[in-house]
Amino acid sequence: MDIRKRSLALFYCQNVPQSGIKQRQALEKLYGPSIKLFPLPCSGRLEPLHLLRALEEFADAAYVVTCPEGACRYFEGNLRARKRVELARKIIASIGLEEDRVGIVMNEKERQKSLADFAKELMSRVSGLRPSPVLRPRTGFEDPERKQGDKL
Amino acid sequence: MRRLEEVLKSGKFAVTAECGPPKGADPEAILKKAELLKDKVDAINVTDNQTAIVRMSSMAACALLKQNGFDPVLQMVVRDRNRIALQSDVLGAAALGIENILCLSGDHQSFGNQPQAVGVFDLDSIQFVQVVREMRDNEVILGGDALSKPPKVFIGAAANPFGDPLGFRVVRLAKKVAAGADFIQTQCIYNLERFKKWMEMARERNLTEKVYILGGVTPLKSAKMAKYMKYKVAGMDIPDAVLARLEGVPSKKQAEEGIKMCVETIQGLKEIPGVSGVHIMAIEWEAKVAEIVERAGLGPRPTKGK
Amino acid sequence: MNLNSNSTRKELPEVVRTPSRFRNPIGKYRLNRTTDCIGCGKCVEVCAYGVHEIKRGLVLTKNHYLCVGPDCPRPCYDECPVQALSLRKNPTFDAIGDLRWPPDLLVSTWYMAETGDVPPASLEYRVGASGGGFDRMRLALPPRQVKEEPENEEIDVGIELNRRDDNAHRIRIEVPFYGGGMSYGSVSITPMLSRIKAAAALGTFCSTGEGGYPDELKPYDDHVITQVATGLFGVREETIQRVKIVEFKYAQGAKPGLGGHLLGDKVTEGVARMREAVVGYPLFSPFPFHSVYSVEDHKKHVDWIKAINPLALVAVKVSTPTDVDMVAVGSYYAGAHIVHLDGSYGGTGAAPDIAKKNIAMPIEYAVPKVHRFLQDEGVRDRITVIASGGIRTPHDVAKIIALGADGVCTGTADLVALECVRCHNCESGRGCARGIATTDPELMELMEVEWGRRRIVNLFLAWRKELVRILKRLGMKSIRELVGRTDCLVHLDYMKR
Amino acid sequence: MPRKYVIHTKEVPNRFKAISRSGVIAWEEGCLKCAVCVKTQCVYHVYEHRSLDPRQMIDSIDNECMNCLRCVQSCPKQLIHKAINPEYKSLGDDYWTPDIISKLWYQAETGKIPVSGAGYPGPFSGPNFDSMWTDMSEIVRPTRDGIHGREYISTAVDLGTKKDHLDFKGMELVEESAPAVVAAPLPILLRVPAFGAFEQETIKGWARAASRLGTFLALPAEMNPEEAEAPQSCLIPIVSLPQAQSGQGNGHSLLVEILWSEHWRKAFERMSKSHPGALICVRVPFLKGAEERVLSVAKNGASIIHLEADFHGRSQQDETLLVRDGIRSAHLALVQEGIRDEVTLLASGGIAMAEHVAKAIICGADAVFIDFPILIALECRMCLRCKEGLSCPVEINTAPASWVASRVVNLVGAFHNQLLEVMGAMGIRDARRLRGEVGRSMFFDELDEAAFGQMGYLKEGYELE
Amino acid sequence: MITATQKPIDEIKETISPYKRVLVLGCASCVAECAAGGEKETGILASTLRMAAKMEGKEVTIREKTLDRQCVKDFVVQMDDIIDEYDAVLSLGCGAGVQAVAEIFPELPIIPALNTEFLGETRDQGFWVESCVGCGDCMLYYFGGICPLARCSKQLLNGPCGGSKDGRCEVDPEVPCAWQLIIERLERFNAMDRLEKIFPPKDWSKKQGQGPRKIIREDQQR
Known part of the structure; x- marks a missing residue:
């Protein structure tokens, strides 16, 4: 299965291993426009709206990658991210979208995975999703017409 | 003169019992229950949509009992009626010859089969006692309008010596007395020690001289029922020892043991200064009231009235 | 007119401890307290720096910034009976300052301005990070026994x-x-x-x-x-x-x-x-x-x-x-x-x-x-x-x-x-x-x-x-x-x- | 005195949200919703203006925070933390630092020079231009007050051969057929960068900027826009040897650039014939021994030589060779040969800030080319994605020419003003006087050695503190 | 403050279904405090509705805006410039906000997106409780600062009902018995005598009765 057939908005904590600009660009090269990567100073900075807007504008799925539980530089950022993701999942479920379009993956303390590992894992996870019914007509990532710079 | 008031005033140990109206329009159902209590008790309390479950109206049931020679105690809860309805019902009850009214807050609507109902609680039970007293003694309704004929009713109120905080329970009793309660029927007593303490506090405030206190009892049918009451029913105080005693006998004998314990409680109550009677709430077990009365040495009842 | 300056040495003013104007002073470390805290007050007792505080039965970590971190002789996070405390570097610490005034210098200067004393060893208060000039120079101090040290x-x-x-x-x-x-x-x-x-x-x-x-x-x-x-x-x-x-x-x-x-x-x-x-x-x-x-x-x-x-x-x-x-x-x-x-x-x-x-x-x-x-x-x-x-x-x-x-x-x-x-x-x-x-x-x-x-x-x-x-x-x-x-x-x- | 040269700038907003250093992390849950919240008190209204740009998924809280930390320090529940914006950290590279890039954005947006308080925050010194200081004096060498326009400071430079004497034939001044010099009002020439996500529209914009500034834009001849789109006289076509032989280049050019090669003379001659009205600049790559090559090119007839370093200001061949030293050597070689004024030395590569312009000139260049700054003026993040075939995050390819032109005018306007600041401080009224003025500058290596060279001895048993 | 919760999304979708251009209008006041209708929630709801519409293949325009306060007309009229772009407004204000907006824009359907709940206080993170019924005749003095009308399930004014046990309410063991709290507080400052008197029936006419209640302060009026 071509894991690039669905688009993924991947938000990640900048403290996830090997998530610098080089690795980020390598991934974008590897997966092309099917992945869009957003570094966060901490996953706890993520609001449900970020996830929803990603789904609304360009992504079949929006995922968050965080530090391992208990290892957040900001103490509880990833725990908060988890709750916010839960809320976003509930919201999309309420309009009939699959909950799995939004999710959170926390790194493991013992065996830390790199951004590339997560990208691979998540790209293959979302490849099983049907095309997002929200992105109709399908416009791909690079459509300049999509401008809705509304307030957060 | 009504039977209950008469018994109490004569200084005799009064006995009342409780009767739940049917979930239907059949008048026989209530009369059949009352029949079991005939001559065993001085008055019969008719509950007002108890536990917020819809039943035949207490007033109608009381009217039926009155017509058939019983002395009913009309229970009225403030949950379902605002002050207009309450006052008009008091007048109606008096007109029907009902002579005792027990003023209650009522179980919360959320417990019953109509949890969506609005809880009125326009007056609270103490205010209601006061309103009825004003109607009877000063012949006015709330706001001061005069009545053409006042309702001459014997006013009761409830008390729960087992609710918290204990200290305030007596204050509340005092307030009910001050509001005009003539008699008090208490919550079921299983914890006699606590009841004694409460009575002592009541005596300290000289309340026993101003009001007749009837201790409430409910025979336990089984350990299961005891457990349910202990843990699920609000305002109940069933000490562990009581539960243990029931559990200590085989389940077939538990009913008998329950009655025995109830009898013992009544005997205990008789010993307490200031207790003027007993109120037996044999929930859907009216058949056993007679036996309890007998075994507690309370029968036969003084015959009088109708 | 007095042309001569007063040659007698002036009395030094006293240090009056003067904490930050802001509610949360910035320090190098932060202690995280989980909900496991039972309010026993052990941390208040062991901390020599006044980091924790007990008030109406509630234990609060009020002065994170006074924590000396790993240098602490009796770390509260080791003594806590329920392991409710953990030490972390204050994440904000890394976001302040610059090469001439790195976070350590800022925080140590704030510390001196509060206490009138040099900060604990966990803070570098002597040199910055500009990579030249003062920051690459060191004082050469003689061995202790060589020179007689004045009072x-x-x-x-x-x-x-x-x-x-x-x-x-x-x-x-x-x-x-x-x-x-x-x-x-x-x-x-x-x-x-x-x-x-x-x-x-x-x-x-x-x-x-x-x-x-x-x-x-x-x-x-x-x-x-x-x-x-x-x-x-x-x-x-x-x-x-x-x-x-x-x-x-x-x-x-x-x-x-x-x-x-x-x-x-x-x-x-x-x-x-x-x-x-x-x-x-x-x-x-x-x-x-x-x-x-x-x-x-x-x-x-x-x-x-x-x-x-x-x-x-x-x-x-x-x-x-x-x-x-x-x-x-x-x-x-x-x-x-x-x-x-x-x-x-x-x-x-x-x-x-x-x-x-x-x-x-x-x-x-x-x-x-x-x-x-x-x-x-x-x-x-x-x-x-x-x-x-x-x-x-x-x-x-x-x-x-x-x-x-x-x-x-x-x-x-x-x-x-x-x-x-x-x-x-x-x-x-x-x-x-x-x-x-x-x-x-x-x-x-x-x-x-x-x-x-x-x-x-x-x-x-x-x-x-x-x-x-x-x-x-x-x-x-x-x-x-x-x-x-x-x-x-x-x-x-x-x-x- | 030449007419006063003023660059008119006006604010030209970014098309995308600029990335700034700060990031705020604010937990919303547990917020006490204080009546007078630290968020409402933010001097910069960061929280009020907070918005999410869904196209870029940029949360403006990272871009508007000015790092005052008041919210962090005053939130009663300590729900706010500071971070460095990861997008900021990933801007550019070691040379094109996030700081340089964001300051260039600021200048292109506002046309103003970057001003800040509280002293200098950077390293003591660094490689290349970072280890130079320019000189000034307050008493013995009076300066002129030119910065605020109270006295005129000229930034004009001449490109070409400056005659050291006039030729007369009898009483008549000899008029030469070809122009000896072309004047530029400031020592900054634009140059199309080696790579970037730009389009023909962008080039049009750059050409217009060059025209408005009165300077030039060097560009590969094949990119040359139509005459209708840009005035040709401000363009410097860069012509390859085969192109030269086929006579390419436009007829209106005042300047043409050819590449040095073994056969550069051939191209030079061919161009001289086909473009009789133009000065020909020879671009010499900055390699080891470049000064020799510069000298030889100068001696062989070229009047303008362009010394080209890589975009990090180093030799394309050897990373340890720095353009600063390359310019100095070439300049000195020309001086020693006694032909310094017969040629114009242009420099390019790694000119990232206005100070680099001044310093390159002090090292001996007559003027410099700026290339990547005119791309960064268009919000380029130096992410090099375009080099990898990835999309441009700021869609430079879609930028309209008018916007491009105004942004670049702003940037150069700010550079110009900064040049005035430096020249004013040095007491130099004419950019031509700045060239090669190493006596009015100080070099780290010399100063450091002189001041501290003797401070290397640690006596036995002594402790360092 | 006034607390509210968002209506189920299906109900909201149903009520806005006739309209093509909808403005989702938040309120940065009370409902923002209780995380139901502030700027953030407004953004989330608008985004959700846009996605829902796209899923159903509907061509609709849904945009969001948040007013400082919907219940003050001076803020509402600020929308005058943009209101023509919309067929309907989906308001995340409280009931008062919805009606104030409706009054300013009589020609426009104003649809509530929230259920207005009660006058409450923030007890804890994400936890709001009712603490005032707005009876118009505050008796908190007598009750040590705890209102039995709001916090006793039976609104008793003369002491706890029989169901008060271990400080909990008989209706919901999660809820503390208001009377227990009142008594504890009054005991603490020796003011139990305040409860000795019988509180007369409450004058409910101040709460409801003659149509909507009004407050008129002549000194404040123009």
Whole structure:
């Protein structure tokens, strides 16, 4: 299965291993426009709206990658991210979208995975999703017409 | 003169019992229950949509009992009626010859089969006692309008010596007395020690001289029922020892043991200064009231009235 | 008129512990308390630094910033019976400061301003991270047994400012530094008063900067240096007669070769009145003094001051061009008592970025150059050399004196004591969001004079203490013995192993 | 005195949200919703203006925060933390630092020079231009007050051969057929960068900017826009040897650039014939021994030589060779040969800030080319994605020419003003006087050695503190 | 403050279904405090509705805006410039906000997106409780600062009902018995005598009865 057939908005904590600009660009090269990567100073900075807007504008799925539980530089950022993701999942479920379009993956303390590992894992996870019914007509990532710079 | 008031005033140990109206329009159902209590008790309390479950109206049931020679105690809860309805019902009850009214807050609507109902609680039970007293003694309704004929009713109120905080329970009793309660029927007593303490506090405030206190009892049918009451029913105080005693006998004998314990409680109550009677709430077990009365040495009842 | 300065040593002011104005001071560490906490109060009991607090049965970690981290002899997180506490570096710590003032220096300066003492070992309070100059220099301290160490009380860190032996005031300052100029307008009256009152308490001076001499400073005339700069804002005979030291500002380290610039937003009514200018209009000071194009012109300037106030010391504040040595000697011959070299990496005021780093040389180069030149000219003993521009720590003070200065001027360090975070936005909009370099009435309210005075006093008492400690280790009884002692310094880049 | 040269700038907003250093992390849950919240008190209204740009998924809280930390320090529940914006950290590289890039954006947006308070925050010194200081003096060498326009400072430079004497034939001044010099009002020439996500529209914009500034834009001849789209006289076509032989280049050019090669003379001659009205610049790559090559090119007839370093200001061949030293050597070689004024030395590569312009000139260049700054003016993040074939995050390819032109004018306007600042501080009134003025500058290596060279001895048993 | 919760999304979708251009209008006041209708929630709801519409293949325009306060007309009229772009407004204000907006724009359907709940206080993170019924005749003095009308399930004014046990309410053991709290507080400052008197029936006319209640302060009026 071509894991690039669905688009993924991947938000990640900048403290996830090997998530610098080089690795980020390598991934974008590897997966092309099917992945869009957003570094966060901490996953706890993520609001449900970020996830929803990603789904609304360009992504079949929006995922968050965080530090391992208990290892957040900001103490509880990833725990908060988890709750916010839960809320976003509930919201999309309420309009009939699959909950799995939004999710959170926390790194493991013992065996830390790199951004590339997560990208691979998540790209293959979302490849099983049907095309997002929200992105109709399908416009791909690079459509300049999509401008809705509304307030957060 | 009504039977209950008469018994109490004569200084005799009064006995009342409780009767739940049917979930239907059949008048026989209530009369059949009352029949079991005939001559065993001085008055019969008719509950007002108890536990917020819809039943035949207490007033109608009381009217039926009155017509058939019983002395009913009309229970009225403030949950379902605002002050207009309450006052008009008091007048109606008096007109029907009902002579005792027990003023209650009522179980919360959320417990019953109509949890969506609005809880009125326009007056609270103490205010209601006061309103009825004003109607009877000063012949006015709330706001001061005069009545053409006042309702001459014997006013009761409830008390729960087992609710918290204990200290305030007596204050509340005092307030009910001050509001005009003539008699008090208490919550079921299983914890006699606590009841004694409460009575002592009541005596300290000289309340026993101003009001007749009837201790409430409910025979336990089984350990299961005891457990349910202990843990699920609000305002109940069933000490562990009581539960243990029931559990200590085989389940077939538990009913008998329950009655025995109830009898013992009544005997205990008789010993307490200031207790003027007993109120037996044999929930859907009216058949056993007679036996309890007998075994507690309370029968036969003084015959009088109708 | 008393021409002699009071030779008896002034009593030092006391340290009054003066915590941050803000609810959450920034420290290096943070303790995280989970909901597992049972409120037993063990942490309160074991912590020697007052990090935790118990109130109405609720245990709170109130003063994260006082935590000494892994250096703690009895760590609360080890003693907690339910492991509810964990130690982490404060994430915000890494987001503050810059190379010259790395987070460690900022936090340790705040610590000194609060407590009047040097911080615990977990904070680096001596050098920054700029990778050159002071930050690559170290003091070389002799082995402990070699030199006899004097008692603390014997050690004198004060300096005389008038070394000309003329008729002007004899002035001794009790610490080898005084406050550099920050104009009324670039900062409000609050930090200005705080600095000057602190200078008075410490027995030293503080310069007004070029924005005039506000009346509020009058009670401290004896500790004020009034500045005559190219814009001549608020300069009047009367103000020159009020003080003991008058400072000519030819240039400043923040923007060598450029005149001062006060943005229109900061020219509020009070500022405009003081500077005899119009509200809301930016003010530029010309550069240089158009009346001074030679040492002879400069002498006319000095003579002018001496005519107005014959007893005043004249300080000349110059920048650090290639020929700074010539400038210094010229100043001496023009009659100045103090030559104040302002290096290019300092400055508190707003300046074009291009001017901050590219024009004129860092103070570390200028001082030895001037010191040597004055020595060769045979006049080193006749003039006081004050250095400024990047003096951040007591170690910087010691180093620059060892390089040949007599004393230093402070500026940024004062602001950091007042809780500057070095966000560098002094110039924009309403000015400093922290109420230091602002004339916005609302933002000014963020700070009180007394608080500021105490913070600055505390900081400099800590500096003083540290200088005494260094001198003691060097076996010196007076800071004057350190002047020009480059043999007490080692530069790591040139160190031979 | 030449007519006063003023660059008119006006604010030209970014098309995308600029990335700034700060990041705020604010937990919303547990917020006490204080009546007077620290968020409402933010001097910069960061929280009020907070918005999410869904196209870029940029949360403006990272871009508007000015790092004053008041919210962090005053939130009663300590729900706010500071971070450095990861997008900021990933801007550019070691040379094109986030700081340089964001300052260039600021200048292109506002046309103003970057000003900040509280002293200099950077390293003591660094490689290349970072280890130079320019000189100034307050007394013995008076400066002129030119920065605020009270006195005129000329930034004009001449490109070409400056005659050291005039030729007369009898009483008549000899008129030469070809122009000896072309004047530029400032020593900054634009140059199309080596790579970038730009389009023909972008080039049009750059050409217009060059025209408005009165300077030039060097560009590969094949990119040359139509005459209708840009005035040809401000363009410097860069012509390859085969192109030269086929006579390419436009007829209106005042300047043409050819590449040095073994056969550069051939191209030079061919161009001289086909473009009789143009000065020909020879671009010499900055390799080891470049000064020799510069000298030889100068001696062989070229009047303008362009020394080209890589975009990090180093030799394309050897990373340890720095353009600063390359310019100095070439300049000195020409001086020693006594032909310095017969040629114009242009420099390019790694000119990232206004200070680099001044410093390159002090090192000996007559003028410089700026290339990547005119791309960064268009919000380029130096992410090099375009080099990898990835999409441009700021869609430079879609930027209209008018916007491009105004942004570049702003940037150069700010550079010009900064040049005035430096020259004013140095007391130099004419950019031509700045060239090679190493006596008015200071070099780290010399100063450091002189000041600290003797401070390397640590006596036995002594401790360092 | 006034608390509210968002209506189920299906109900909201149903009520806005006739309209093509909908403005989702938040309120930065009380409902923002209780995380139901502030700027953030407004953004989330608008985004959700846009996605829902796209899923159903509907061509609709849904945009969001948040007013400082919907219940103050001065803020509402600020929308005058943009209101023509919409067929309907989906308001995340409280009931008062919805009606104030409706009154200013009589020609426009104003649809509530929230259920207005009660006057409450923030007890804890994400936890709001009712604490006032707005009876118009505050008796908190007598009850030690705890209102039995709001916090006793039976609104008793003369002491706890029989169901008060271990400080819990008989209706919901999660809820503390208001009377227990009242008594504890009054005991603490020796003011139990305040409860000795019988509180007369409450004058409910101040709460409801003669149509909507009004407050008129003549000194404040123009």
